[in-house]
Amino acid sequence: MRDRAVxxxxxxxxxxxxxxxxxxxxxxxxEYRPITLxxxxxxxxxxxxKRVAFFQEREDAARLSLSKCLxxxxxxALIRSSDLAAQAFEISLETKTTFYDSLFLAAxxxxxxxxxxxxxKMCQSAxxxxxxQML
Numbered sequence: 840m841r842d843r844a845v846x847x848x849x850x851x852x853x854x855x856x857x858x859x860x861x862x863x864x865x866x867x868x869x870e871y872r873p874i875t876l877x878x879x880x881x882x883x884x885x886x887x888x889k890r891v892a893f894f895q896e897r898e899d900a901a902r903l904s905l906s907k908c909l910x911x912x913x914x915x916a917l918i919r920s921s922d923l924a925a926q927a928f929e930i931s932l933e934t935k936t937t938f939y940d941s942l943f944l945a946a947x948x949x950x951x952x953x954x955x956x957x958x959x960k961m962c963q964s965a966x967x968x969x970x971x972q973m974l
Contacts (some may be wrong), residue, residue, distance in 0.1 A: 843916070844871035847940070848882035849957040851875060855907040856890065860957050863974045867955050872972040874916040875953060876923075876942055876949055886899040918946050934965040944969050 846868060849871040853864035887905040890896040920927075923945040930948075931941035940961045947954035953970040956962060 842872065843874055844870075844972075845874045845876075845943055845954045846915070847875070847943045847954065847956045847958065847961075848886070849880045850955050851879055851908055851911060852883045852886050853957060854911065855904045856887070856901075860974060864957065867974050868911075871893075871955070872916070873914075874918065874946065874952065875912055876918050876920050876946055877943055878920040878939065879912050880909065880948045881903075882939070883912070887933065906941055912949060918949070923949065930965070930969075934968070936961055936964050940965075944971070947971075 844867075850864045850867065852858075853860045854868055886903060887901045887908070891898050891901045920942050923942050927938060927941040927945040927949065930936065930944050931938045934941065934944070936944065940958065943954055943956070944965055945971060953972045955972050955974055957974055959973065962971050965971050966973070
């Protein structure tokens with residue numbers, strides 16, 4: 840197992856909901872001691888809701904996958920988003936990355952670890968200056 844890394848919500852979601860990147864996400868999560876934000880709960884919950892509301896995923900399957908996401912998040916080293924808000928705002932202005940994504944970038948900066956993501960846009964806008972690794 841490698842050292843620590845911040846996992847954004849997309850990576851966590853892909854581990855437990857079937858996606859093209861699910862295998863890569865699960866493999867990466869197993870290679871690091873994961874860190875994430877309390878915000879990940881809201882983001883994976885919203886993504887699970889979208890799967891049912893817009894993409895006709897079965898509710899029972901989505902509930903089970905969401906439950907596994909929440910258990911995983913609880914097992915991670917968890918950082919409070921509010922503790923990173925000022926730094927994330929500066930990063931978002933600098934990189935033109937959403938505030939939500941910049942919170943994960945700020946967590947990686949604070950912990951001096953890579954940020955693992957599936958977000959190509961964030962990787963392009965912040966990857967050169969920040970230690971963002973596209974899975």
